[in-house]
Amino acid sequence: MTPGEWxxxxxxxxxxxxxxxxxxxxxxxxxxxxxxxxxxxxxxxxSSRDLPPDELADFTPEPGGEWVVTDEAGNVVSxxxxxxxxxx
Numbered sequence: 265m266t267p268g269e270w271x272x273x274x275x276x277x278x279x280x281x282x283x284x285x286x287x288x289x290x291x292x293x294x295x296x297x298x299x300x301x302x303x304x305x306x307x308x309x310x311s312s313r314d315l316p317p318d319e320l321a322d323f324t325p326e327p328g329g330e331w332v333v334t335d336e337a338g339n340v341v342s343x344x345x346x347x348x349x350x351x352x
Contacts, residue, residue, distance in 0.1 A: 271282045285307070289299060296309035302316055310316070331344035 292309055296311050298310045298313050299307040300310045300315055302308050332340045333342040335341050
C-alpha cells in the first residue's frame, strides 16, 4: 500500500495512525507476517493474506426481525428497511 492508502485506512478504522500501523507491521513475528482485517475493523496478525472466516456470514434473522443500527445508548438510529438503493 502507498503511504496515502495507509493514511486513508487509518482514518477509516479510526484506531491507529499510519505511523502506529507501520510500527505494528515492522514488529510482526516471522510466522505471522500479515495484518488482516477481522470481521470488524480490527487488524490482526496472520500467517496468511486470507481473511478469517466471517462468523456471521450465514446469519439469517428470525422472521419478523429487522436490521438496525443503534447508538451507544441502544437507541435505534437507522433501519435497513428505510435505506434506498441510492444510499452509500
